[in-house]
Amino acid sequence: MFYGDDVINEVIEKNDIVDVVSSYVKLKKSGANYFGLCPFHNEKSPSFCVSPAKQMFYCFGCGEGGSVITFVMKYENYSFAEALKFLAEKAGMQLPEGEVSEESKRNADIRNKILEVNVLSARYYYHILVNGNDKSGLDYFKGRELSDDTIKKFGLGYTGKKSSLYQYVKSKGYSDDILKETGLFVFDEKGVYDKFWNRVMFPIFDVNNKVIAFGGRVLGDAKPKYVNSNETKVFNKSNNMYGLNLARTSRSDYMLICEGYMDVISLHQAGFNMAVAALGTSLTIGHANLVKRYAKKVILTFDSDEAGTKAALRAIPIFLNAGLSVKVLNMKPYKDPDEFIKNLGKEEFQKRIDEAENYFIFKIKQLEKNYDINTPDGKTDFYKEIANELSNFGEELERNNYIEAVSREFSIDRKQLSDLVTKMLYKPKKATSYDKEIDNRNKMVDEEDDAILTSQRLLLTWLIEEPAIYDKIIKYVNSTDFTDEFYKDVADKVFKQFAEGKVNPVLIINSYEDEQMHKKVARIFNSELNSELNDKEREKALNEIVINIKLNSIRNKQSTTTDLNEYQMLMNLEEEIKNINIKL
Structure with missing residues (x-):
């Protein structure tokens, strides 16, 4: 469905991003923002940032980012319209009747057709398993002592040694464009062939019992033993669990x-x-x-x-x-x-x-295996290791309960262990990977960006975070000075919002329906500004950013103009720009 900015904005305003995200991810406040472990990639140290001020999230580890709508789209594997509806219902809103955009129609159609092909494929695999001439798959499951009811309940199947799923699905009228989206077939210069063959098959269902993907176990000694479907528009490994x-x-x-x-x-x-x-x-x-x-x-x-x-x-x-x-x-x-x-x-x-x-x-029992507790040194080191682990409990009551449990389990004097834990609590701790990651969270995913794109990103972030600088820089630089087409499009929207007197980065994100666009815009609005600079250093940094952007724009125009007068004018402007002095 297509909804206007006013509707989208109302949904966002009624769904605070910190509240929504914290229902999925455990967040911890750090300064003005909240951090937690990213739900979109596997990490040990929190690099996932939620900004209440911007009403945006951004992961400094994998680069995922966007608005509260983006988060729901990514986490729940929803389309834009589905995420908007979910959040509207959560806020008790009744969405108006909207028009279906062409992009929404196309994406919904692709998703539906992938699901249709998946159901056909699951039925095909089950039929080959139960009714096919090759009983290898059925023999495997029977050898694992699975009943007919269990096989049917889980929709188990078999591909056969010469799988012909492609021909079967093509006979049902599906185009190659759709079949490429399913991840069930391989298209290369040799032709088209099934991804799965000579494997027993495990259909993967989402929580609504829709077949979203497959897992296949090879019969024999071939590697890899298990192969899963590629991620598709209906399947994300991190957002689904088997069974x-x-x-x-x-x-x-x-x-x-x-x-x-x-x-x-x-x-x-x-x-x-x-x-x-x-x-x-x-x-x-x-x-x-x-x-x-x-x-x-x-x-x-x-x-x-x-x-x-x-x-x-x-x-x-x-x-x-x-x-x-x-x-x-x-x-x-x-x-x-x-x-x-x-x-x-x-x-x-x-x-x-x-x-x-x-x-x-x-966990402590596993640690014990690393020490020879039959020796005084080994036992001492083991107890110190226990105390170090216990010192990580932030709540005193919880810590004391575990001290008591560990003392009992490992026959350690409770008071001695408690005293050792107390020493650990007040011992200066080394900087953790969390500390280092947060200190360096300005490190972006794409290392190939040049200085100009970095300057353009920094200026857009600065404008969003400190709108007061708009009046100071607009006389020198505007959206036409952004040379990258995508950055220019984002800058157009930012400068338009400033001209209209209402700056809202989330509306800019949501002006794009594609998740990848949300991610790119979120990255632009989450460049790291050095908060430790004094006023003089901030002024210098802002001037350098504006000069870099404007000089690059001027030089691009110089390289394309054939008018000598225009070229001379640009050269004069270049000298002027080098000497600008913006005051904060």
Whole structure:
């Protein structure tokens, strides 16, 4: 749907970006802004910034950015119109009837056709599995002791050794342009062929039970063992989890977080319908926030080998940062849930769930493996390591509770441990990667930008953050001096807003419907201005920026003019510009 600026602006005004984003991401105030772990890429240190003043977000790590509408589009995998409707409903607004823009029509049509092709493909794969002459896929699933009901429930399938999905879907009237968008086919100079072949197939559903992608496991020893669909207009790995469409209706206050598709399927077949898994990628804060919508606790149900232990240790802080309670399930002596249940049964597995270990105790037990506690030095170093970990708890009550639990679990004198923790609390800490990242958050994603584009970005950011400088610079520079076409378009909108007396960067972002454009505009409005400069240094910096932009504009005009008078005029202007002196 097409809506005017007034409607878009009203939706934005009624949805404060900090409130909306904090319902998905755990944010911490730092100065005038809020920071947290980016939900759009995997990171250990917060580089995701939300600005209440600008009503924008920007990640200094991956470059994602935009308005509250952009955030919902990206996080929920919505179109612009869908995100606007979602936020309007959240604010209790009734959107007026709008006209459908051509771009919205085209994007909605592509999304719908991708979903249609995905459903056709899932049915095709299921038919080949159940009714095809090649029983390799069915033999694999039966060998894993999956019932017919489970196979049907999860829509499992098989591609065959010579998959012909392309011919089947083409026969239904879909164009190559749409099939390229699905990620199910490879188009190259040799022709077109199916992405998946000789694999058992796992359809991936979103929370609304729409088939959005596929995972395929090879039969045999070929590598890679698992292959997933590419990300498309309907599929984002970080915003979806395998099995969540079923697990969200389990009415359980916890979810079992597994490593793979078969773990989830085996657990559901055994009656544990709260099991989910990430989609062939490392867990992110996006996954954690998705789980948080449906559960308060997670139990990490990873393989009991070294790789599974490392995966659990990586996952713990991600779920904690989302505000979830975290425990770790012990599956020893068996490797994974499927193997455990087949050997000891679902009742014993439920017992292990009930006895799942607190994440912190699990973490300390893993640290203990690094020390020889049979020696005085080893034991001392281990206790110091424990105290250091305990000192990271900000809440005194929580810290004291964990001191008590650890003392009991590892037979350590409580007072001695408490005293050691106190020393750690007052010990100067080294600068963390978080500190370094925030100090250097002006580092942009694209390292190839030249000085002119940097100057243009800095001026636009400065104008947005300090509108009072507009009157001081407008006599020297305007939007026609921006040489990059996209920057010029953004500058046109900024200068127009100033001329009309109403500056709103979010409206500029939302004048573009494409997410990538939102990201580019957000980057322009989030260049880092050095806040430590004194007034004289700020004046010098502003003059240098304006001079750089104007001189570049003049020289571009000089290179194209054939009029000698105009060329001379430009040369005179060049000398004048070099001597400007803007006062703040």
